[in-house]
Amino acid sequence: MAELNDSGGGGKDGGKVRSKKSNAKVDLTAMVDLAFLLITFFMLTTSLSKPQSMNLGMPEKENDPKKKTDQIDVADDRTMTILLGENNKIKWYYGLIGSPIEGPSEATYGKAGIRQEIMKKVQSVPAKYNDKTKGLIVIIKMDKKTNYRNMVDILDEMAICKVPTYALVDISPEEVAMLKK
Template sequence: MARLQEKQNPAKSNRKRARKGFHLDMTPMVDLASLLLTFFILTTTFARLQTMEINMPTAQGPNTPIPGKNALNIVLDEADKVYYFFGYPGDDPEVKQTDFSATGIRQVLLAERVKRNPDIVVLVKATESSRFKNLVDALDELKITGTRKYAMVELREEDKQLLATR
């Protein structure tokens, strides 16, 4: 609380009145500020992690074969290289190289050939030299383009041979 302090000097009572000094007690304001700060810290929601839900099949689940005309293979390689081909390695497909730019794999996923076929399944395969960031980027591109059917698949020997002959 504010307190007024008066200094009285009986000898000088005839002269001008002495100035009154005052002292402001800041304790209640500090208490209020700390209570408000505590309240806002405890009630604030911090930034939540952004997660992507992935439904993984069980090992005992059915193994449904995908026809070659409905398969788009995306192979992630070192140095942010992305290879893609339609069909399976036994069909001798044409392997093309692209990247993660907006004119790269996104345009492949938005291409007429992919959008025209509602049964197409994108098979994402990663080499041993690819980085985890590449897999996350590929999954982001699938989400951006609205691809509904995709799977993460192991890279087989046939795929490795196909990439080696490229």
Template sequence: MAQVPEKQNTAKGNKKRARSKGFHLDMTPMVDLASLLMTFFMLTTTFARFQTMEINMPTAQGPDTPVPGKNALNIVLDEEDKVYYYFGYPGDGPELRETDLSATGIRQVLLNEEVKGNPDMVVLVKATASSRFKNLVDALDELKITDTRKYALVELREEDKALLAAR
């Protein structure tokens, strides 16, 4: 417990000096209170929750809905964080362009008037075997940021591989 020394009353004429006594403060109750508060706040705090993106995938037995070439934007994720895109289908002889996953890269392509101005535009995201999972997540994030409503995760076909090899 804390002990506070009491002053002694001395008369004016009597000039005795008070002996200085040591002061002792018991910190045990304060430590107990601090540990109780810390435990309380640790148990009642909500920790950061994982952010998830819901992707509705079609069933394998669902109908195959063909997309016209003028309404298709293909994004191909390749090794070393390279991103290629082209409009239409590989058989149409499209121009393969390279970009990246930054705000000045694929985001500008998705915000382009050719893509945003076409309400029937479908973005087809394809990943090569050598691409990283992080790139796929970044591409899906860019689709979410640009508020792209119609997109699909599609397997890379032989025509796409031939187009990438010809670049």
């Protein structure tokens, strides 16, 4: 930038010489260093929250067709099947699909919905056998159009209700038809 020095001749100031004003510059290097030190300090001293996860036992995939898969038979009066469909639809029945002991009934997610039904069964099944080792078995079956959130919600319900045994199983054509009704 060019400066104009007007030092001579008939100015109004009576020939006074003015000193040059220097530009006031602030050196921000120290502030930037301090900011990076503070950022580094807080990054190293804060504890990051760990993602919460639920343990889910899944069977191993077996590629050997010679190996038999063992099918476990359970009493139908200990089994509750929950069907998850599209648009947050949920149906359940107690017993076998051909001759259900109770249901099929529609339910909603949450405290007043499926959780209430699961809690009833969790308490009534061991009382029926007078044996705490024979608890409720919940079979969860999902339609292909079920969203992931519904699966997580029903697994949360299993943890909340403290269901001792539950499994994710493929849905049968009869159950798909039951969901569409």
